[in-house]
Every structure is written in structure tokens, then in C-alpha cells.
Amino acid sequence: MDKNEYVDFVVTARKYKTLLTKKYLAREVWKKPFPGDVFSVLPGTIIRLDVKEGQEVKEGELLLIHEAMKMQNRIVAPVTGVITEVCINEGDKISKNHLMVKIEPK
């Protein structure tokens, strides 16, 4: 550990000189999720797409079917609102955390 890499580190209002760990530096900074954004939780294939831009959807309504880990997962609207963007097409292979559909909640 290189003592020249000491940095300021705040714990309850007090600044300490210390080293940081790789794991600490690599941590993900939390961002408030937008309730109308629908992300993939696994990589997989879109085998059916039921909605288009401008369409109104109700919470729980089927948006698309995403096949991943040998399961056909029904992806439903998390909120009631209007679809503002469809970022995928039928047949697309997508990765994890891919934004699939955007809904403007009503």
C-alpha cells in the first residue's frame, strides 16, 4: 500500500487521511430510478413486442416477452401512462440493464 496515495475521507463531518480500497472506488453510485423506465434484468432476446410509441398502457399490462435463461419472461408496465419510447424491436438480442421501454407516468 502506497502511503503517498492518502486522500481525504469524510466520516460524520470529520475528514480523515486514508487510503481507499479498489472495491470502494469501484462501488456504484446510487441514482434515483425513474419509475417509467423498463430495463432488462438479464441478457436475452425480445420474442414478442406488444406496444408502440404513443400508446397508453395500464400498470400490469403486457409490454413484451423477453426470453432469458430459457424462460419466456412477461415484461409488464410498471406504471400507468403513455409510452414515449420503444428502444427495441422483435428479435433483438439485448444485454443486461438495457433500456427497453420508456413510459411517462400519468
Added chain:
Amino acid sequence: MTSLSKNIQDLRERKALVEMGGGEAAIEKQVAMGKLTARERIITLLDKNSFHEYDLFVDHDGRDFGMENKVLHGDGVITGTGTIFGAPVCIYAQDFTVAGGSLGLKHARKITKIMDHALKMKCPIIGINDSGGARIQEGVGALAGYGEIFYRNTICSGVIPQISLILGPCAGGAVYSPALTDFVFVVENISKMFITGPNVIKTVLGEDISMEDLGGARVHAEITGNAHFYAQSELECFDQIKKLVSFIPWNNMERAKSIEAKEPSAKLNIEQVVPSDPKKPYDVRDVIKCIVDDSDFLEVQELWAANIVIGFGRMGGETVGFVANQPMVLAGVLDCDSSDKAARFIRFCDAFNIPIITLEDMPGYLPGVDQEHAGVIRHGAKVLYAYSEATVPKVTVILRKAYGGGYIAMNSRHLGADFMFAWPSAEIAVMGPEGAANIIFRKEIMEAEDQDAMRQEKVREYIEKFANPYVAASKGYIDSVIEPKETRSLLLHALKLSALKSEARPHKKHGIPPF
């Protein structure tokens, strides 16, 4: 030639054949991978000429896919007994030269037999893992074998020390035997440990990663915390194991063997190691070196969660476990990983009659969304649980900061510490002076013309009043405020006095720690 000598000749020939494992070509491959063979590993690790092999002639019982015609010498695993520095141990080593060290039912039964032996004889069990995984041809028989090993790992836990070496691949279900044991050793470029390998991960998740980056030695030593000791070579790894074995007892009814006491040898002045400014870092291992016999400290999990230091040393010739906050990494905070690391070590020491010395200098738990969401509450609770549960002698020295929940967690009087010492530089308070002053004097600071000046004044006021050991000492939470240079002699005194400590606990089947 008499018939006896003919028999002896026959035995020798049989042994020589089986001892070649998978044969010369397979051995050459093993060597080309930079690895010792299973037999070399056992012989190098154990005391000279001490290895006695069991079950050399056991063969597999595969009956399908052509396995019935295959000979697998020793069924791919070598088992037996021996000694390390005279201490008896049971040992097994998977032989990668025989069918890739794959685990079939008989292979597993050789392992469970030697584990049962270790449990009965009350001596440590050492497992050397080097295996391609379950022998697919045997199907559920292989899975049964793993399960029987895991069961014994659990039954042996806390009764005999269990040591695992990962000296090759250890993938899929196989990883759970090491994970259940007390100490896992890994070697750079040789150890590979994962549940699902790079190929599956790439196919299923599209993530392209090498074996080394996924589950190499460094990853487990630094990121996952699965490994306790990391070495550059197998020989270095064996030296680490010998050293560890010298520090721990043979079983939970014994104490670790004591050796001749020695004064610390480090050329360090304990009064100068710790800066008086509580915001300045230092290496807490230097404090340990000023305290332990011969300044000899065997650190466990050195690379993972380095904000807490754990390991073994000796005081007056007797083994002790150290738990120390490390101010030079993440200011020495408790977080998910460091809590997990400390708690497991405390439980090992408690199970094996090793007194615990806690050196405290920490600003509290690490704030942050990632920590809260990663479960710092339940991980942090493990430390409270482990210290409270432990009945071995427990001694704490507060070097500088002991704030908030961290003060309680780090073996405080309230969790049953037997001796509480504090240096005059100790600050025992609900939080650091800056945070406390901001809350207590919020109104005064807000209403002041010069807010910064007022804040500074209030911080000073708080420091004068609370940032010291005397408030806690006045309530009896600290037994004595001591000079740093008295630390070793008072710790020796405390350990001597608690040599016969016994503490009753209510009867229970087992507790339910937050893991």
C-alpha cells in the same frame, strides 16, 4: 525366493503402479502447468517421512459410458495422515492427473473417510483441491459425494480446524467444501474458483472474462474474501500453512501449543507509531508488532477488507487472536466486508480457545447508499454477535477513536469485555466532535455572526469535554487509562489473570447469528 518375499515384491509393484497416478504423460502436463503433483504436495507439506497413505487401492464404481473398463488409480485422490511440526493432521489431495481429479462417489468416500477419522482423532483436516469437478459419467453419485463432504465440513466446524488449499481448478459445487472450512489458501496463477465458469457466463450473460479475472487467486484474496491466505508459489503456500498450524490447537478441547516467550523485536517506539491527531493515518500492524512476542504476527485475509486487521500472534508464548481497526485504509471504518471478516475470525478464536485482543481506533460505520443497501445493518450485527457470544478472554485497548456504534461493537465492556484499557489519546463519544457540535449547537452556530468561528469554538468545547477516555472511565466502562508503553505488560497480565476464565451461557441448541 520364499512366498513371503514374492508377496512383498507384488505389493511393491502394485503400489508403484498406483502411485504413478494418471501416468507419465499426465504428470508431465501437470508439471507444465507449473503445478506439483498431488503426492509431491502432500510430501512437501508434511514433516519428512511422516505421511501414511490410506485407501491406495480404492477404485471407482462407474458402470456406464465405458467407465467400467477404465482404471482410475486411487480414484483420483490421495488420502492419509501425517504430521506438521509434530502435530497430527489428516490430509487429502485430489490428483488432477487421474481423470482430471474429477469427483466420483468412491473418490468422495475416500475423502469422507479421512474426514471422519480426523473428527474421531480430533486433529486438523487439510484438503488440497485440484479437480475438474463432478465426474459427469457417475451422475447423481458424484453429487451425493459432494453432499457427504459438505455435511462433514459442517459437523467438523468448530471441533477440528479445517484447512483448504486451492491448487488448481475448483468449480461448481466443489467450491462449497472450501467455503465451509476455516482457512482457504490460494496461489497466484494456479488457483481458480468459481460457481460458473467464463464459458457459461459468456453464453448466458454476454460477459467476456478470463478465468483469472473471474476467480483467480488475487480475486478471492482481495475482492470476494473467500481466500484467507495468498501466495506466489505452492512452496510459499505450504510455509504459510505450517505457520498457521503452529498457531492453532489440534481441536476445540485443546489450547494451542505454547512456545518460549520472547520480547517484541521490532525497532519501533509504540509512543510514536500512533499520531496524536486522530485524523492522521498509520499502520495499526506496527502497534501489533510493538506488542506481540518476537513481533511475529500472522495476518489473515491481509488483502480483503484491509480496513480491519485480523491475525494470530503470541503473548508470553501463548497464541492470541488480534482484531484491529486499520486507520490507514478507509479510515478504519466498519463496513459490510470488514464486519464479516472480523466476526468470522472472532468465532474461530472462540471455538478454539484463543484469547482475543482488540485494538480500537475507528470513526464508526461507513456511511453511504451502497453500504446501507448491501446490508451493513445485518453484516455489522455479526460483530456484535460474535463478540457477545465469545467466552474466551476478551481484552480491548482503545488507542484513539471509539465513536458511536463502533465503540459498542469493538468488544466494549457492554458486550462482555474482560479488560478495557484506553490510552490517554482515546476519544470515546457518540460521534466525532465536528458532527456532534453541528447537532448539539445547531442553533448557536446558525445564529452566530461568524458561523465558522462559532462552529470551531463549539467543536473545541466538545473535544475538551468528551474527546477523551475519562468520561467513560468515570463510569467504569474503561478499567484503566494506561500509557502506550505499558500496553504489552498489562495485556500479559490480563491474559495471565484470565487463563482460567469460565463463563456460563444459557443452554441452547445453537444461536442464530445474522448470517
